[in-house]
Amino acid sequence: MSSNEEVDQERRCFLRRATTAVGGIGLAVGAVPFVSYWLPSTDTEAAGEPIEVDISALKPIEQLTVVWRGKPIWLIRRTQAMLDTLPKLNNLLRDPNSEEDQQPSYAKNIYRSLKPEFFIAVGVCTHLGCIPTYRPDVGGVSADWLGGFYCPCHGSLYDLAGRVFKGVPAPKNLVIPPYTYLSDTLVQIGKDKEGTEIE
Numbered sequence: 001m002s003s004n005e006e007v008d009q010e011r012r013c014f015l016r017r018a019t020t021a022v023g024g025i026g027l028a029v030g031a032v033p034f035v036s037y038w039l040p041s042t043d044t045e046a047a048g049e050p051i052e053v054d055i056s057a058l059k060p061i062e063q064l065t066v067v068w069r070g071k072p073i074w075l076i077r078r079t080q081a082m083l084d085t086l087p088k089l090n091n092l093l094r095d096p097n098s099e100e101d102q103q104p105s106y107a108k109n110i111y112r113s114l115k116p117e118f119f120i121a122v123g124v125c126t127h128l129g130c131i132p133t134y135r136p137d138v139g140g141v142s143a144d145w146l147g148g149f150y151c152p153c154h155g156s157l158y159d160l161a162g163r164v165f166k167g168v169p170a171p172k173n174l175v176i177p178p179y180t181y182l183s184d185t186l187v188q189i190g191k192d193k194e195g196t197e198i199e
């Protein structure tokens with residue numbers, strides 16, 4: 001690919017990213033009970049420091065998006081019904097056991113999380129970096145859809161643990177950032193007890 005084509009490709013993806021973000025908000029109003037955004041202070045963000053997020057108000061199925069190191073970080077409270085979908089999908093997934101290095105060791109499990117109830121992930125598609133849309137609505141993306149994430153840029157699909165489906169452009173599962181619970185309702189993102197680092 002020539003450098004011009006690369007720039008074009010990058011630009012197209014950026015434009016899609018922008019429209020995805022806007023479209024995602026519109027869609028979320030109808031499809032998701034509650035979606036909220038929280039931005040850290042400019043100083044914290046500039047320094048790339050860990051952030052603390054209060055999850056006490058997060059209700060089942062709801063998604064909270066925060067920004068850490070310029071990336072959207074999703075916090076989703078999964079119901080038991082949502083967790084029950086995960087083992088059913090293993091055969092359809094590219095890396096069902098999270099063998100690829102896309103998460104800290106404590107998230108290398110079927111839930112890809114420290115506590116099954118709370119899913120915390122970097123909301124960036126592993127194909128070309130668009131922001132996938134949260135689609136917990138069963139049957140919403142296809143007749144057999146059990147809930148997950150849909151990237152409208154090139155159609156990549158992930159389950160409710162951010163595990164990528166086979167046959168889509170995205171090569172890997174969504175990245176899980178380092179995090180730790182400071183209390184039952186306070187999560188620190190960007191730093192964990194193991195000292196995990198991600199780009």
Ligand code: FES
Nearest residue numbers: 125127128151154
């Ligand atoms: S960026 Fe291509 S499918 Fe998500």
